[in-house]
Amino acid sequence: MQENNFPKLHNASWPGVVGKGPDSEPTISIDTMIDLTANAAVEGVKFDGFDLFLFEPHLDINASDDGIKIIADKARAKNLEIGSLVAPVWAPVGGGSAMGSKAERDKFLEQIKKSSKIGYKLRELGVRPHGVIRIDSSADPASWAKDPVGNTKLIAQTFREACDIAADYGESLAAEGEICWGGMHGWKAMVDTLEAVNRPNIGFQADMAHTLLYLLGYNKPDERILPKDFQWEDRATLTEGLKTLTAALRPWTIDFHVAQNDGTVFGAGSHDKTGRHCLASDPNGKLNITEDAGFWLRDDQGELTKKFKHICWDGCMFPNEVMMQPKTWNDILKAMINVRQKHGWYEAE
Incomplete structure (x- = not known):
């Protein structure tokens, strides 16, 4: 029996940037994040690649072809692929609200165009065989709640235009379900938004830590799945909740x-509070990582969906001291390997 080699195992580079900066801890360079990823190993198994935030100091959204080639060469030098890209769609970094004024929405779309060009170039350079571009609404839930119908309609319109731009470059967009983004802060709201977009190249980016908060109705109490008196020791009820959530998304x-998530919210630096990322080995983690990944990777009949060629670890807003320890990444890699062993497959390459 062949050892599973799909989905490929990626690390995220953006924990070196997200939640860092002048109002928090110093950023960690892309070179360091690549080295931490490349140096991790568990019984000879290593990460296959990393997913990339298109933001300085990692990669400038306005990078030239030469700048894009430099990061492609860095990945190739460490025998790593580049996978999904995070588009910087937020107003403070050059984007704008997807439900804002025309000027704001135009800025959002400009960031999608720049991100799509980079994605295309990385594929052309041969270092990005698969992956999507991650987006969100760049709007907060309170603002969205002032006009849920109208704002969802605006977000969907912006996302449709973004999909058309991405399609010109052969890219797909994935809206990440985080409780801090308006129109995406509840599981039903997320489905409503996706259905309203009605484009073939849009989908959902599921993050196990963020989506766990959907079950509790954070920021969207009317969409709570778990009972208000729920206790984390009640694994049967949690399992049923995860089944309901994943059947929809x-x-x-x-x-x-x-x-991993400990059932709480967290924000660092300028990042709004969202589902807290915990270490794979955190004793307070509420998820059984290996088992619960299966709710996303297998359908209702337990069959593998094989809808994406790689999976990525996300551990935003870990302290720098934790991120600089090799054990952190070896433990994470081990968790990823366990997921692939249970829910992966083999393909001849």
Whole structure:
């Protein structure tokens, strides 16, 4: 029997940037994040690649072809692929609200165009065989709630235009379900938004840490799945909740983050509070990472969906001291390997 070699195992580079900066800890360079990823190993198995945030100091969204080639060469030098890309769609970094004024929405779309060009170039350079572009609404839930119908309509319109731009470059967009983004802050709201977009190249990016908060109705109490008196020791009820959640969102899922959550929210630096990412070995983690990944990677009949060629670990807002320890990444890689062993497959390459 062949050892599973799919989905490929990726690390995220953006924990070196997200939640860092002047109002938090210093950023960690892309070179360091690549080295930490490349140096991790568990019984001879290593990460296959990394997913990339298109933001300085990792990769400038306005990077030239030469700048894009430099990061492609860095990945290739470490025998790593580049997978999904995070588009910087937020107003403070050059984007704008997807439900904002025309000027704001135009800025959002400009960031999608720049991201799609980079994605295309990385594929052309041969270092990005698969992956999507991650987006969100760049709007907060409170603002969305002032006009749920109208704002969802605006977000969907912006996302449709974004999909058309991405399609010109052969790219697909994945909307990440985080409780801090308006129109995406509840599981039903997320489905409503995706259905309203009605484009073939949009889907959902499921992050195990973020989506766990959907079950509790954070920021969207009317969409709570678990009972208000729920206790985390009640694994049977949690399992049923995960089944309900994934039945609705799995059909849309085109990108997947393995992660752990302790049932709380957290924000660092300028990042709004969202589902807290915990270490794979955190004793307070509420998920059984290996088992619960299966709700996203297998359909209702237990068959593998094989809808994406790689999965990524996401551990945003870990302290720098933790991120600089090799054990952190070896433990994470081990968790990823366990997921692939249980829910992966083999393909001749």
